[in-house]
Amino acid sequence: MIRILPGTILGCCVLSLMVCGCGPGETPVAQTDGESKEVAGDVKPRVERVLTQAEQDQLTPDQVLETLRDGNQRFTSGTLTSRDHSKQVREAALGQFPKAVILSCVDSRIPVEDVFDRGIGDIFVARVAGNFENTDILGSMEFACKVSGAKLVFVLGHESCGAVRGAIDGVELGNITEMLANIRPAVDHFTDYEGDKTSSNKEFVQMVAKQNVRETVENIRTYSPILKQMEADGEIKIVGGIYAMETGEVEILQD
Numbered sequence: 001m002i003r004i005l006p007g008t009i010l011g012c013c014v015l016s017l018m019v020c021g022c023g024p025g026e027t028p029v030a031q032t033d034g035e036s037k038e039v040a041g042d043v044k045p046r047v048e049r050v051l052t053q054a055e056q057d058q059l060t061p062d063q064v065l066e067t068l069r070d071g072n073q074r075f076t077s078g079t080l081t082s083r084d085h086s087k088q089v090r091e092a093a094l095g096q097f098p099k100a101v102i103l104s105c106v107d108s109r110i111p112v113e114d115v116f117d118r119g120i121g122d123i124f125v126a127r128v129a130g131n132f133e134n135t136d137i138l139g140s141m142e143f144a145c146k147v148s149g150a151k152l153v154f155v156l157g158h159e160s161c162g163a164v165r166g167a168i169d170g171v172e173l174g175n176i177t178e179m180l181a182n183i184r185p186a187v188d189h190f191t192d193y194e195g196d197k198t199s200s201n202k203e204f205v206q207m208v209a210k211q212n213v214r215e216t217v218e219n220i221r222t223y224s225p226i227l228k229q230m231e232a233d234g235e236i237k238i239v240g241g242i243y244a245m246e247t248g249e250v251e252i253l254q255d
């Protein structure tokens with residue numbers, strides 16, 4: 001008889017094993033197939049497998065958003081789902097039916113799959129410094145939703161974003177100059193702001209980061225008639241959120 005204890009480190013998908021002293025007639029505490037486990041204490045690791053097309057078809061955009069919210073709750077509380085990545089890799093080789101496409105900044109401190117407690121084959125992730133859209137990103141989103149059936153477009157900005165700070169300060173360097181021009185409209189949105197409009201003002205940086213997410217969401221609707229129509233038909237939702245660096249919490253931004 002074995003007892004399976006939950007991994008203790010965020011992102012850990014390996015369960016510790018130890019000998020259990022259960023006697024005859026007592027409830028087994030683990031199955032060896034890794035699908036269902038009762039564990040010591042109150043913590044029960046959730047074990048998921050790769051999504052099928054039938055399961056993807058039945059999801060609504062609101063359900064997917066709720067899934068991301070619940071996953072972020074597990075991320076912030078240190079109860080990430082246990083996953084057998086080797087098994088998921090083999091399952092995913094047969095095809096992919098992801099729930100959502102997420103546009104994130106490249107910031108190394110934001111592990112997107114973990115932030116929403118998602119596994120292999122579960123979400124598309126597009127990344128560019130400053131999480132803005134362009135033709136290539138829009139094409140990727142249209143592929144994710146129109147071709148591959150994803151139900152949600154999620155733009156994920158974050159606190160203390162270096163790209164946002166660079167746009168605020170008007171940094172010019174190589175290709176970074178042109179890249180930051182994509183964020184400039186969010187900075188210019190606050191022309192009437194009377195405070196310090198430099199990157200040393202955390203409040204201003206956060207205001208611009210949120211505005212940049214809102215503008216990206218709106219630009220996706222403006223520059224992708226396909227996604228706009230899908231949203232109007234209730235097939236997808238397009239939403240934005242901001243990641244808090246110290247807590248890992250994602251705040252959903254309302255339109």
Ligand SMILES: [Zn+2]
Nearest residue numbers: 105107161162
């Ligand atoms: Zn960033």
